[in-house]
Amino acid sequence: MACYSFLVFFVISRLLLLSSAEEESELNKTCPSFFPSCGNLGQFAFPFTNPKHPECGLMVVDNCNKPVQRNRLGKAGPFYNILNIAQDASITLEDQVFQNHLGNSSCESFENLTLPTSTSLSFHIKSNLSLFRCTDKLEKKLTSFHSTCNHSSFIYYNHPDEALPSILPPNCSLIQLPVNKNRKLDDLFNMLTSVFSLRVEVHRVCTECRWRGGQCQSDSEGNFQCANERTVKVLNDSKGNGEEFINEVASISRTSHVNVVALLGFCFEGRRRALIYEFVSNGSLEKFIYRNSSSIENHKLTWETLFQIAVGIARGLEYLHLGCSTRILHFDIKPHNILLDEDFCPKISDFGLAKICNRKESIISMTCARGTVGYIAPEVFCRNIGEVSYKSDVYSYGMMIFEMTGGRKNADVGDNGGSDVYFPHWIYKRLEKDEELGLQGIENEEDIEYARKMIIVSLWCIQTNPSSRPTMSRVVEMLEGSLDSLQIPPKPFLSSPCSRADSSTIQSILITL
Template sequence: MTNKYRDKLSEGGFGAVYKGKLSDGCLVAVKVLNKAKDNGESFLNEVVSISRTSHVNIVTLFGFCFEGRKRALIYEFMPNGSLEKFIRQENPSDSNRQLNWETLYQIAVGIARGLEYLHQGCNTRILHFDIKPHNILLDDDFCPKTSDFGLAKLCPRKESMVSMADARGTIGYIAPEVFCRNIGRVSHKSDVYSFGMMVLEMVGERENVNAESNHGSEYFPQWIYKRLELDEELGIWSVRNEDDKQRARKMIVVGLWCIQTTPSNRPPMSKLLEMLQGNLDSLEFPPKPFFSSPPRLSTEVDVDSPSSLIPYQIP
């Protein structure tokens, strides 16, 4: 199927993904799980979770292989790869934005729709626990599809809280309650936090850790909150007209609501989707989250795809 693993698309903590072709000519992405790291839990999580889904913003699972210790997942092929490569540029001020603001905004809306479906549209609520640009795939038309359900948890629709023996996710996107339980219970609001961090990264294009940016080394979410609070210009280089400004401001406000430290202060995905699609003037200004910019880390929990964002430290 993969022509002897000749075309590698990506590699993560649990295995590599290869481009393949089915006998009918259909292109697929084949995720071959790492024998040394996978104990079967991530494989079962992915198969059980994604087999319960059917949504335009969730990647489609065509099938899987389970033969001895060989485990593979066969997904629809996404020609434009992951969102990560479109929003992470070494010198964004020296090149044109690869995705315009309309496309970025529509991607954010699509991801929100997919998460709302996972949280409210399935018979069993699915909590993803690893929302980040690397796990958002883009088709020919840049329609976003959430992928990689290896860390997902299932819970009844009437319940939103889950218990976990250990933290899971990627440094920079993990909600504070996941690793500091006295903040609140782990729930679907943990995905909301990760979504917000990702949306702010989409706006800032890694400027939050870029010491050469126009706001120096200050942490991007903190810097952009101050700009909004003082009703100043955004100061983002790629905002070129009023439409761009409206989309950027809407994404920033929604992102800041998502990253509230206390889970109960974060809106559910259904409300966030309304906010994204509604009028900017009707959006309530978010309270100030607790901000901190600790030393840069590249350590991850459960996964092996380093993030440029750092989680907020809790006092």
Template sequence: MAWQHLPRKKHSDKDALFSLLSAEFELEVNVSEACSSCYGGGGHCELEQNEEFQCDIAKKATSSVGIGVLMITIYCFWRKFSLNKIINFWKKETLTHQDVEAFLRNHGPLVIRRYSYADIKTMTKSFNDKLGQGGYGSVYKGKLRDGCFVAVKVLKESKGNGEEFVNEVASISKTSHVNIVTLKGFCIEGSKRALIYELMPNGSLEKFIYKGNPSNSNHQLGWETLYKISIGIARGLEYLHRGCNTQILHFDIKPHNILLDENFCPKISDFGLAKICPREKSFISMVSARGTIGYIAPEVFCRNFGGVSHKADVYSYGMTVLEMVGGRKNFDASVDFTSEIYFPHWIYKRLELGKELGLLGLLEEVDQESARKMIIVSLWCIQSDPLNRPSMSRVVDMLEGSLEPLKIPPKPFLCSPPSSPTDSSTIMV
């Protein structure tokens, strides 16, 4: 098979949907005439060890993992929702200022302080020191009256949607854990909204793990630090799922939302997509999908994979740790060899064949053991069937335990397990 990049072109409606889901690349598969005939007869064309193709009629054809992820995603989306529905989602009615104020009144006394917009301007010295910017707005360095430094996230006024603001305040105000970022206050004054967090000097995890990122050129994280970070994130999620008074599902675990303090202790942040639900409830109902493509669990956007539960965060965690291990995005079409495009598939094959991991900096035996544990645990976390993924409590146990009893999981191909009869609510993206 030959893989080649295609130039971008004008899209039809269906092409526009494809572009929405795979904005960074387009792929085309070319097969030989013999293989084409094989597929036409319902067979499966396989490359044998002697590098010759053989037609296997007994098996159903499967695409590569990368294309499989995209095609199944597109199929589920296109079958359930028209392009107009997807566009309408982004135009849905937003929460009004009165809605947010009503929530804050009905939520009862909050342990975090409410500040005025004048207070926000004072603590940031009129927004003098900008730390970062994103689609949500901008983050500024600030200082409270007690001398404590903070990061102030000022949400865009034009965004106008109070739902993520409400999610953030409601969920994070219920938490207190070393691996969860502390929300010190908030501001809502007319259309102006801001969130005040403890300042995390080292910023987000993504700055330190991707090769070629200019920001990590002077501080490449060692394997011992990466291993400790993976355990810290797992403990934070374990707390959200089992340690709070109520269960909190984050729905947006990714390197960008993991902040690092001065000692590189990880803290989970950005609860804008979080959902609070009773702990005794096995599956939750959702009216819209939430998450980031590349980390979002398959059952969140396609119910054929099962009901939505805390296992969605487990999947996102597994994808995050695999990016920490690989030092790259899990799906990278710019690599030299097609076999390396989808990192989980590539690293699984090396484990399966007993090869060296081929990762940078694995010089010490203890680092090799830590890396193997992170890989094996992550591959369990990204199983397509949520029932096959471990809980976060089990993840912590596996990471902190011995490598010897850990078994290599099934290959992390996307497949369609039986749909769950427990929760049949519609998911819309």
């Protein structure tokens, strides 16, 4: 068995490494580390880019075939001539319009040099002078430029070697302009310069994006985006000689489905192992379904979205059970292991506890229980109830859908503080008496239908006897069919939470992740 596992691991590793190398090669072709020479600037790298690859950087360097190159710091604003791009990503620019104003000693020189702000980049003038445009004369003694501009404002400036006032003078606005290193303190116009250097800082979110293999981009509104990103799952505490790592690679490398996360590659060094997945921007489902979660306030999911997530997960499990050349049993279906993309399309992840078997096999031989307390089917830890099979995933799915509808852990105490309030039992009584469900966020008849479908299907899925549970194909049919065609199942008699003593006993034999 050990030799077989090693052989599977070796073959899959070679295939995935070749695939990763080809993909990395394609990425490098699209976004090279250094761009070709551009006029007098020579080569440059991220965060700068050229017009042929605007998606590969945050500032486009233009006019490479002309004597003077230029760029724009933000999506809008003036163009600046580029004199130099240093290795530390600082950039020396020239503002030709500002130069004309200074040469004419024009008061139009005293307009603030606006530096754009974004979630990706920030800019800092390396050497600048602070000026104050005030509508009234100041009583406090600041070095003053003895003139008014347009007869409506007074310009004051701080001595370059003095600290700025802690409080902005009243009726004044702050202006920061580049200062000439060879400045003459008696002439403000000579103190300023149209040639200045900016320190360009790439923000942490962009750095992390590129570290994960993504591309930092800005959308049409200047908002940050991380394109083609990958996720790194690090297995620092792999058990034994890496069975969990081999198991996950062997399982997920066989899959290709919109509701199953894609494995792009992996790497390992000694006992440290990492899996490289596609990036799924909204993270795990658990952030959006529990009432005490901070994320749920930022993006409350509608009942329609919850329903579509439930259908997507069901389709993913249906594929794992029937759609592959071999049957894959997940054995750890829970909100934490369901990832949501930018459109809240669910993707099943984390196959560390999965089992692979022949499609014709329905019964699984297990030497020890596996899964997470609260989602484990009763037959997994109590073999007298029934045989372990793909129906164990069906049970976990049902328990998870209950938490999606209830907005809390199934075994959480109720509002009255009683320890006997268990959501599946509580909601079953409501269905039996045809009472209102009392769920949050229901606003119309469609929401009621979504909620009732999810609850009835969940009750079928958590039937104590595995043979009474539906297949995932049947689950999809029930969810997408008519509500009137669904019958309320028998009440599951072993689905209530264990006592504290029983719970501790079970947890001692279960693998809790």
